[in-house]
Amino acid sequence: MKRSEINANIVSAKKFLAQQNFRLPPFALWTPQEWRKKGHEADEIRDCLLGWDVSDMGSGDFSKVGLVLFTIRNGHSTDRRYPKTYCEKILIQQVGQQTPMHFHWHKAEDIINRAGGDIAIELHNATKGEALAKTDVAVSVDGVRRVLKAGEAVVLKPGESICLTDHIYHRFTGRGSTVLLGEVSTVNDDKADNRFFDARGRFPEIVEDEPPVHLLCTEYPPAK
Ligand SMILES: [Fe+2]
Numbered sequence: 029m030k031r032s033e034i035n036a037n038i039v040s041a042k043k044f045l046a047q048q049n050f051r052l053p054p055f056a057l058w059t060p061q062e063w064r065k066k067g068h069e070a071d072e073i074r075d076c077l078l079g080w081d082v083s084d085m086g087s088g089d090f091s092k093v094g095l096v097l098f099t100i101r102n103g104h105s106t107d108r109r110y111p112k113t114y115c116e117k118i119l120i121q122q123v124g125q126q127t128p129m130h131f132h133w134h135k136a137e138d139i140i141n142r143a144g145g146d147i148a149i150e151l152h153n154a155t156k157g158e159a160l161a162k163t164d165v166a167v168s169v170d171g172v173r174r175v176l177k178a179g180e181a182v183v184l185k186p187g188e189s190i191c192l193t194d195h196i197y198h199r200f201t202g203r204g205s206t207v208l209l210g211e212v213s214t215v216n217d218d219k220a221d222n223r224f225f226d227a228r229g230r231f232p233e234i235v236e237d238e239p240p241v242h243l244l245c246t247e248y249p250p251a252k
Contacts, residue, residue, distance in 0.1 A: 029232040033090060034082045035241045041096045041120050048143045048208050050118065052098060055079060060243050068251045076102040076110055077218065079245040085128050086228025095127050096120040099245060103215040105134075115216040119209040121147060121202035129160075129199040129225035137213035140189035145204030148181040149190060152197040158223060160197060167191060197225060 045052065055073055058066075073079060078099045087093035097119050103112035115135075121127065123145060131154050141147050153161035165176045168191040169184075176182065182190055183203070189210075192198050200209075222230050231246055240247070 029082070029084050029090060030235045030237050031240055032238045034232075034234065034244070035238065037082050037090070037096050038080055038242055041098070044120060044144075044206055044208070045118070050142070050208065053100060056098060056242070058242070060240055063243055064249055065252060066248075070248075071251060072110060074248045074251075075107060076104050076112075077216075077245040078102060079248075080242050081218075081231075081245050083230065083232050085224070085230065086232065087128075091122065091125060093126050093128055095125070099216065105215055105217045105220070113215060115211070115213045117211040117213075117216070118142070119211060121200055121207045121209060123202050123205060125202050127200040129197050131158075131195050131197045131223050132221045133223060134194055134221050135214050135216060136191070136193045137211050138189050138191050139184070139198075139200070140210035140212065141184040141186050142208040142210045143186050144207040145202055146183050146185050147207050147209060148183050148201045148203055149192075150179060150181045150199045150201075151176055151192075152178050154195045154197055154223070160225065165196060167196070 056079065078101065081097040081099060084090040084094040097117050100116045100118065101112060102115040104110040139149065151165045151167065153163050153165050155161045160178070162178045165178065167174055167176065167182065169182060170189055174182070184190060218230050
């Protein structure tokens, strides 16, 4: 992705979140210059990958496959300095834009439609060989058990949520208007706990065509 595209998406995400009256923590606004002055007091943000995360998942076309995320809180899968067992993110999905089919070996997550349009979530169980199973998929949708056919989509309207446990393949598509999603989960490890069915990578290759407005969660400089 070009840096200019990442910047534009962060700027429009901030505007959208303000319209939805959703406030981010202070580090969402730290500039690259401010990051260069931060010491070890900000290690939790660096080490748990908190903050901005804009990715086209290697698709080369963010409008079709991609997502803007902001990780608000998280633990760490191996570093005991960070004892949180939970994670919270927000996700912004555009109309017609998809988050590619994937599952998590370990993470269980609730995906919550907080505001905006609808989100369609297509589901498959994973086979032992990590292919798409043809078996029915049982999920909890706001406390109500539902059994879906393989590949069937659950459509969540604002206020609705689904619990996705490990080894359930899921693919999201935004519908109607931009969607503000919440994600509440067990500890998130984007470097080791995503099994994509057909995507090329979790984090984008970046072409630097202008300076960053904000650094992505994978880009923080070491402590001063
Ligand atoms: Fe997921």
